[in-house]
Amino acid sequence: MKWKESVKGLKAYQPGKSIDAVKKEFGLDEIVKLASNENPLGCSPKVTAYLQQLTTNFALYPDGYATAMREATAKHLGVENNELIFGNGSDELISIITRALLQPGTNTVMATPTFSQYKLNAMIEGAEVREIPLKERAHDLDAMLAAIDEHTAVLWICSPNNPTGGIVEDAPLQQFLAQVPSDILVVLDEAYFEYISHDQHVDTISLLKEYNNIIILRTFSKAYGLAAFRVGYGIANADLIAKLDPVRGPFNNTVLSQSIIPVALADQQYLAKCREVNAQGKKQYIDFCQKHHLDFYPSDTNFILFEVKMDSDLVFQELMSRGYIIRSGNALGVPSYIRVTIGTEQQNTGLLAQLEAVMTTYGVFV
Numbered sequence: 001m002k003w004k005e006s007v008k009g010l011k012a013y014q015p016g017k018s019i020d021a022v023k024k025e026f027g028l029d030e031i032v033k034l035a036s037n038e039n040p041l042g043c044s045p046k047v048t049a050y051l052q053q054l055t056t057n058f059a060l061y062p063d064g065y066a067t068a069m070r071e072a073t074a075k076h077l078g079v080e081n082n083e084l085i086f087g088n089g090s091d092e093l094i095s096i097i098t099r100a101l102l103q104p105g106t107n108t109v110m111a112t113p114t115f116s117q118y119k120l121n122a123m124i125e126g127a128e129v130r131e132i133p134l135k136e137r138a139h140d141l142d143a144m145l146a147a148i149d150e151h152t153a154v155l156w157i158c159s160p161n162n163p164t165g166g167i168v169e170d171a172p173l174q175q176f177l178a179q180v181p182s183d184i185l186v187v188l189d190e191a192y193f194e195y196i197s198h199d200q201h202v203d204t205i206s207l208l209k210e211y212n213n214i215i216i217l218r219t220f221s222k223a224y225g226l227a228a229f230r231v232g233y234g235i236a237n238a239d240l241i242a243k244l245d246p247v248r249g250p251f252n253n254t255v256l257s258q259s260i261i262p263v264a265l266a267d268q269q270y271l272a273k274c275r276e277v278n279a280q281g282k283k284q285y286i287d288f289c290q291k292h293h294l295d296f297y298p299s300d301t302n303f304i305l306f307e308v309k310m311d312s313d314l315v316f317q318e319l320m321s322r323g324y325i326i327r328s329g330n331a332l333g334v335p336s337y338i339r340v341t342i343g344t345e346q347q348n349t350g351l352l353a354q355l356e357a358v359m360t361t362y363g364v365f366v
């Protein structure tokens with residue numbers, strides 16, 4: 001077959017073992033998965049109740065313009081309906097953006113480590129990937145600017161950054177945007193926006209008035225607890241959205257997904273509770289790190305990346321055999337660190353007890 005040169009040798013995303021597979025392998029009854037930054041409290045109970053009384057004609061295609069979800073999201077954000085594009089998760093928007101702008105002969109600039117999908121999608125399109133290491137745990141915006149040339153088409157800013165958890169602060173971001181040529185698209189991926197509590201964070205939507213070359217990506221998968229429904233969205237000026245929209249599949253969000261978003265958005269009280277539980281949980285991890293003199297990355301998200309002072313693949317294996325799934329830093333480009341999704345208080349306590357036992361067994365604490 002005549003495969004694109006760029007696709008040869010690519011490896012599929014490794015989703016990690018399923019909960020059922022881990023149960024079986026280790027003979028465990030219960031598994032706590034703190035690996036994919038899902039909301040441990042689930043979604044708003046109002047969404048669950050709404051779904052139970054829903055009567056839907058499953059034979060019909062969804063609304064291709066996602067009108068109800070669009071109107072509710074636009075109203076919530078204070079933007080116009082035509083300033084939004086919806087994806088099957090923001091993952092799909094990353095691929096739509098890449099497909100629309102990148103091709104052989106172009107390049108794209110991003111941090112490293114950062115969210116892996118930017119690179120994968122760019123590689124599929126045959127574009128050159130320019131990865132700029134973080135500096136002092138933040139995007140090195142000066143080096144990213146220096147990496148731009150006339151063939152640069154897309155620049156990725158992940159704020160807060162996955163897997164490290166920190167934001168790009170307001171002042172450096174504004175200085176940076178002022179220097180990026182206006183024909184380069186800057187993608188601000190804010191998958192963890194709802195968890196940000198940093199005082200140097202600007203609501204980036206206000207930047208859309210000043211710059212025509214920005215798109216902000218957000219998602220219902222993380223704080224809203226709706227990862228199963230696959231809804232993410234992009235916010236940009238109407239011209240930019242109109243240019244991207246033909247690249248989107250016509251019915252890329254399901255009927256059920258579209259119908260629950262207005263319900264989820266209406267329950268901001270639930271979101272506030274989730275933020276509060278997350279802030280408390282984060283403190284459990286920070287306390288643990290401080291008690292044991294382990295380095296950690298300040299996080300404005302629902303996960304935390306911290307040092308384990310031993311092989312993080314081994315920690316991953318040991319914790320899995322004890323019923324906890326986390327992410328090893330090896331796979332994320334940060335060896336001897338692990339990335340843990342902040343769970344409920346009980347889940348965090350359980351995981352930290354097991355981690356302490358593992359680290360003691362391997363002599364980290366002597």
Ligand SMILES: *Cc1c(COP(=O)(O)O)cnc(C)c1O
Pocket residue numbers: 037088089090091092115158161162189191218219220221227230231232
């Ligand atoms: C989880 C995540 C996404 C993808 O979210 P979906 O909307 O579920 O596709 C995108 N970007 C970052 C940084 C993420 O962590």
